[in-house]
Amino acid sequence: MALLDTVTGTLGVTHICAAAGAYVAWKIVYALYISPLRNVPGPFLFRISWLPMRLLEVIGDEPKMMQQLYEKYGSTFVMEPDKVAICDPTESASILNTHAFRKDYHYEKVDFMEPNIFLTTDPELNRHRRRQVGPALSLRSLLHMEETILDAGARQLLAKWDCALASAGPDGQVRVCYYDDLVMMAFDVISSLSFGESHRSLTTGDRSIINWVQQTIRLMFFQMAAPIIKHRPFRWVIGTQHAHVDRFFTYAMDRIKTRKQLLASGAEKPKDILQSFIDAEDPESKVRMTPSDVQTEVIVNAVAGSDTTSLSLSWTIHLLLLHPQCLRRVTDEVRAAFAAGHTITYEEAKEKLPYLDACLYESMRLRPVAGNMPRIIQPGGMTSQGHFIPGGYSCVVSIAAVNINKDAWERPLAFNPERFIANPDNKRAVLTFSSGVRVCPGRFLAWWEMTTVLANILNAYDLSLPEDALFTPDRLDASGQPVTMPEYHGVTRFPKYPARDCVVLISKRPAAKGH
Numbered sequence: 001m002a003l004l005d006t007v008t009g010t011l012g013v014t015h016i017c018a019a020a021g022a023y024v025a026w027k028i029v030y031a032l033y034i035s036p037l038r039n040v041p042g043p044f045l046f047r048i049s050w051l052p053m054r055l056l057e058v059i060g061d062e063p064k065m066m067q068q069l070y071e072k073y074g075s076t077f078v079m080e081p082d083k084v085a086i087c088d089p090t091e092s093a094s095i096l097n098t099h100a101f102r103k104d105y106h107y108e109k110v111d112f113m114e115p116n117i118f119l120t121t122d123p124e125l126n127r128h129r130r131r132q133v134g135p136a137l138s139l140r141s142l143l144h145m146e147e148t149i150l151d152a153g154a155r156q157l158l159a160k161w162d163c164a165l166a167s168a169g170p171d172g173q174v175r176v177c178y179y180d181d182l183v184m185m186a187f188d189v190i191s192s193l194s195f196g197e198s199h200r201s202l203t204t205g206d207r208s209i210i211n212w213v214q215q216t217i218r219l220m221f222f223q224m225a226a227p228i229i230k231h232r233p234f235r236w237v238i239g240t241q242h243a244h245v246d247r248f249f250t251y252a253m254d255r256i257k258t259r260k261q262l263l264a265s266g267a268e269k270p271k272d273i274l275q276s277f278i279d280a281e282d283p284e285s286k287v288r289m290t291p292s293d294v295q296t297e298v299i300v301n302a303v304a305g306s307d308t309t310s311l312s313l314s315w316t317i318h319l320l321l322l323h324p325q326c327l328r329r330v331t332d333e334v335r336a337a338f339a340a341g342h343t344i345t346y347e348e349a350k351e352k353l354p355y356l357d358a359c360l361y362e363s364m365r366l367r368p369v370a371g372n373m374p375r376i377i378q379p380g381g382m383t384s385q386g387h388f389i390p391g392g393y394s395c396v397v398s399i400a401a402v403n404i405n406k407d408a409w410e411r412p413l414a415f416n417p418e419r420f421i422a423n424p425d426n427k428r429a430v431l432t433f434s435s436g437v438r439v440c441p442g443r444f445l446a447w448w449e450m451t452t453v454l455a456n457i458l459n460a461y462d463l464s465l466p467e468d469a470l471f472t473p474d475r476l477d478a479s480g481q482p483v484t485m486p487e488y489h490g491v492t493r494f495p496k497y498p499a500r501d502c503v504v505l506i507s508k509r510p511a512a513k514g515h
């Protein structure tokens with residue numbers, strides 16, 4: 001306060017206001033007449049300050065706002081004084097297809113992890129790491145892990161819901177919060193594979209490691225958004241997160257040591273991601289990962305591969321409940337193909353359930369759980385929708401906006417899985433897992449898990465909305481589509497009130513309809 005008094009006393013409030021006014025005036029003049037982005041459409045306030053965008057991020061409204069801005073300003077618009085949003089599918093692909101558009105430097109602000117596949121902005125390290133970890137996450141490799149995926153995933157979930165149904169009343173129905181159960185289940189799958197021991201948080205209710213994962217995500221994004229908190233005197237703000245993260249890293253390293261001891265005792269090599277990462281070798285350089293590389297990458301897996309998968313499934317169930325004709329059709333498809341009590345595997349589902357696949361694609365198109373993908377414009381710049389954007393400026397590819405681009409999709413806001421049956425090529429236009437050189441390497445595992453879980457749920461249970469549900473098929477928005485539950489976009493896009501809006505009534509599949 002004393003310093004402030006001295007400064008205001010010496011300069012006078014008038015001088016300070018005049019300086020602030022001149023600064024704002026300069027920002028406005030620059031944005032409107034000098035900036036290379038002056039002719040790119042976009043909201044006035046976004047041109048002169050990065051604050052409105054940060055505010056939207058804090059409010060958690062980013063994906064919806066990106067869609068609205070796309071609808072108002074078109075496929076390219078200014079979102080910060082030196083940043084544009086790209087929503088055109090072809091331009092997005094040309095950005096994502098090359099390492100020349102590097103990942104934004106914010107990712108490098110994270111200091112508690114070694115450089116890794118996700119955070120690195122260095123194309124060479126990313127290529128090298130993808131060559132090492134890619135094979136472990138391929139479809140061929142997952143085939144050997146199917147039992148683990150089914151045990152921790154679909155089978156565990158069904159066992160829990162069957163147990164709940166054992167205490168059902170005369171109507172044979174119980175209420176479950178599918179969001180909660182899917183969060184724990186997806187965490188159990190990725191952890192069982194990545195840490196090499198059976199995780200059953202869904203059954204035991206033990207959330208300790210989930211908590212570590214969530215604190216790691218939080219710390220990562222705090223450090224990216226506000227790097228100043230890494231330094232004194234702000235470090236206390238993230239003290240608790242650090243304690244959790246330290247325990248998580250110690251746990252991961254312990255799991256690697258335990259695995260080495262197990263193999264030294266002559267045991268057969270387990271078939272999981274942990275072992276594949278320990279054995280992984282870059283085919284070009286023949287370099288293998290060190291124990292601390294493996295420790296970091298299995299942690300990245302848990303961070304990138306749990307909430308993303310469970311949220312995508314939660315959105316799919318929500319959208320199916322709001323479109324009962326689609327729910328009926330997909331349930332009929334599953335039950336026509338499989339007998340009650342059969343555990344549906346991934347290969348079986350891929351062969352016999354095209355409509356279920358289409359429902360997953362459609363929900364991931366409309367509710368992509370990852371948001372903007374930030375990149376730096378390549379040296380030499382690029383032309384977007386006729387506007388030149390200089391090299392070194394920032395851009396984001398907005399997954400939410402590309403997925404509803406009017407040039408690519410007919411009736412883009414409608415939930416219509418049929419579009420993928422009529423034209424399977426449409427699947428390639430869904431950007432939810434990104435595309436190009438940094439496309440999600442975990443997408444096969446995510447598909448494996450989502451497909452088997454959804455197929456087995458629909459085979460075992462009838463699903464319906466409870467009477468007190470706020471969001472129902474007949475509550476429509478201005479475009480004639482059912483209003484979806486409120487959401488919040490933090491790192492991923494999750495339901496704002498899951499305990500209220502992600503509740504479903506389940507009952508056993510009627511015996512008469514079984515085989």
Ligand code: HEM
Binds near residue numbers: 301374
């Ligand atoms: C439905 C589930 C998932 C969705 C929607 C999703 C989406 C994405 C997206 C959009 C990216 C690109 C981010 C960017 O470039 O800025 C990405 C990257 C990544 N994902 Fe996924 N993901 C999912 C599941 C998984 C799973 C299960 C794993 C792990 C097994 C995983 C591991 C990764 C990794 C390591 C990267 C970084 C790749 C790189 O930068 O080269 N993801 N994911």
